[in-house]
Every structure is written in C-alpha cells, then in structure tokens.
Amino acid sequence: MAHQRLKTSIAILGCGDVGSTLAYTLILNPICSEVILVDPKTALLEAQVRDLSDATYRGNTGTRVRAGTHRDAGQADIVVITAGAKQKIGESRLSLLSRNLHILSSIFKSMAPINPNTILLLVANPVDILTYFAQKMSGLPESQVLGSGTTLDSARLRGVLAQKTEVSPNSIDAYVLGEHGDSQFIAWSSILIGTSPIRLALPDQITPAFKEEIATHTRGAAAAIIASKGCTAYGIGNMAASICKYILFDQRTVRPISFFQPSLGCCLSMPAVLGRKGIIRPMPIVLDETEQEELENCASHLRGVIAGAEKELVADKALEKALEAEAEKVF
Numbered sequence: 001m002a003h004q005r006l007k008t009s010i011a012i013l014g015c016g017d018v019g020s021t022l023a024y025t026l027i028l029n030p031i032c033s034e035v036i037l038v039d040p041k042t043a044l045l046e047a048q049v050r051d052l053s054d055a056t057y058r059g060n061t062g063t064r065v066r067a068g069t070h071r072d073a074g075q076a077d078i079v080v081i082t083a084g085a086k087q088k089i090g091e092s093r094l095s096l097l098s099r100n101l102h103i104l105s106s107i108f109k110s111m112a113p114i115n116p117n118t119i120l121l122l123v124a125n126p127v128d129i130l131t132y133f134a135q136k137m138s139g140l141p142e143s144q145v146l147g148s149g150t151t152l153d154s155a156r157l158r159g160v161l162a163q164k165t166e167v168s169p170n171s172i173d174a175y176v177l178g179e180h181g182d183s184q185f186i187a188w189s190s191i192l193i194g195t196s197p198i199r200l201a202l203p204d205q206i207t208p209a210f211k212e213e214i215a216t217h218t219r220g221a222a223a224a225i226i227a228s229k230g231c232t233a234y235g236i237g238n239m240a241a242s243i244c245k246y247i248l249f250d251q252r253t254v255r256p257i258s259f260f261q262p263s264l265g266c267c268l269s270m271p272a273v274l275g276r277k278g279i280i281r282p283m284p285i286v287l288d289e290t291e292q293e294e295l296e297n298c299a300s301h302l303r304g305v306i307a308g309a310e311k312e313l314v315a316d317k318a319l320e321k322a323l324e325a326e327a328e329k330v331f
Ligand SMILES: NC(=O)c1ccc[n+]([C@@H]2O[C@H](COP(=O)([O-])OP(=O)(O)OC[C@H]3O[C@@H](n4cnc5c(N)ncnc54)[C@H](O)[C@@H]3O)[C@@H](O)[C@H]2O)c1
Pocket: 013, 014, 015, 016, 017, 018, 019, 038, 039, 040, 041, 044, 082, 083, 084, 085, 086, 087, 096, 100, 103, 106, 107, 122, 123, 124, 125, 126, 127, 148, 149, 152, 180, 231, 232, 233, 236
C-alpha cells in the first residue's frame, strides 16, 4: 500500500521574534498537526519549544511544536524562512542583504534534498531579493517559492483607510504593490471601499497630499515600530500564518504576494491566487499610467540589487574554491 502522509507540517527556520510569533499564531489558530522550529541558537530553540508547548497544554489546539534540523524542515509541507539579521533602528531592509543571502545559501545546503512539493515562504528581508535567490537555490518551481512581500503593507493600508472611511478593513480592497521596501507603491486606481471606488467613497479628499500622507504612513510603519520596540512581529506573524492557511486549505484567496515576474525579471508583489500549489495564477490588475511607471521603476531598482548580489555570490564561490585549493596544498 502506498505510504500516506497523515501529518501536515509547517517548518519555521529562525525562532526569534518573527518565527516564534508565527509559531504562536499557528498554535492558537491551528491549521497543521506539527510546527517544526529550527535555529542554530540551541538554547533559544529549546526554550522557545518549551514555552510554545506550554501554550498547547490548555487543550484548545491539536498542533504540536518540536525542534528539528534543517533536513527535517526540508520535508515539511511549508517552510517559512524567518532566519536572518533584522533591521536596527534607522537601518534599511536592503542593508541586510549580504548577511541574509549567506544565511539563505547555507540553509539550502543543509536542507537538501528538499521535498519537491514543499512551498517556501520567505519572510526574512530584503524579502523580494531573497525570494528571487531562494527559487534559484532551491530548484523548486517558481510557483512554489513566494515571499510575504507587501501583504503586511497592504493590511496596514486597509487599516488606515478603514479609519478614514469608517468601514471595516475586511470590506476594503486595497493593494500596496512592488517592493516590500521604499520603492513600493499604492494601486490607488483599483481601491474599492465596499462597492465604491475610493474617489466616490471619499469625494474631495483624494488629493496628492492625502495620497502622500497615506503612502508615507504605509512605507514608514515598520521603521516607526522598530524605533520603539526593536522589531515588528505580531503583524507579520499573523500575515504569514494566514498565507500558510490559504496554501494548506487550498483557499484560492487573492493577496498581493512576492513572486517571480517573468516580464520584469525579478520577484515583487502583485496580486495572485494562493492555493495548495503556492501561486495558482497571477490575478491581473489594471494599473493607470503613473502606477505602471512606478511598477517599472520598482522592478528596475530590484533588478539592480539582484545584479549586485549575483556578483557577490560569484566572488564568494571563487574565494571558496581558492581556499579549498590552498587547504589541499597544505595537507
Ligand atoms: N517581510 C516582513 O514583512 C518582515 C517583517 C518583520 C521582520 N522581517 C524580517 O524577518 C527576519 C527575522 O526577524 P526577527 O525579528 O525574527 O529576527 P531575530 O533576530 O529575532 O530572529 C532571527 C533568528 O534567525 C536565526 N537564524 C540565523 N541563521 C539561521 C539559520 N541558518 N537557520 C535557522 N535560523 C537561523 C537566528 O539565530 C535568530 O534566532 C529579519 O530579516 C526581519 O527583517 C520581515
């Protein structure tokens, strides 16, 4: 009889602020039988597993938490990558690239061989660039490698519009697209407040100053929180848990998510239908002329960062080979 997989598992690489908050959210809103935590800081890993397990004993969840290796994680249904350095106060997401790219590369070496059906969800920053390299390094199909991208920025946008319009965020369709970073943009022309385009829902208010105020809020929200508490965790923990649910339950939910855009040559956030196989299909969105220009500028900026990172990876490989050759000479 063919072996049947009865467990559903989500592996979380990195159990710092974001990874542990995601694990906690998955315990409270159970969608899988097992959460596997992986972190090279073994004392932290053990403590997080014990503390999170304590939260399961009340009996309101069937989800269990355990520590695992990178190799175990590579067999999970979903692997969420939160491993990596985070921004210090005033630091940009892009400044993390070099450190987090090296961590990503070591992760794929230790996870191999990766389950060919696994869905990879990148959360570590800079998330769009890491999503691009994760697809190359993992060898998984493009549709199975996604980044949380502007899901959180879009939720923040819905939050601020909910306050302005006095309508629940759930009744608002509004997308921040592009980079989860400074070149992101708001697709103003497609915002719907309930059934109304935003220009009808907020007549006379949609001025350039209003748009700039909201865009600045959305773009700067993470930095403002980090300045006071050193990290952001609850928002992203919740968003990542929701993305896992759309995938495991094959929910076909439309969200802005970072994935490879063949016509733009990079990963960035555009609306997509999410389901059990990851990106089921891109969801077309009509952008006006300004938004289209913003999208192209954003992609050109991300392609530039990717080109720089590719050079760094080539130089690293050359150095690695030279060191190996040197070591062979010595022995
Ligand atoms: N995409 C988003 O919207 C979003 C939001 C918040 C934070 N982030 C990013 O998420 C990342 C994590 O943030 P945090 O606040 O949890 O940081 P943190 O420092 O609290 O935790 C990171 C953890 O990763 C672990 N780690 C390092 N190398 C590892 C490896 N090879 N395998 C497994 N674990 C490894 C570290 O030991 C550490 O415990 C950062 O890059 C941060 O910028 C993204």
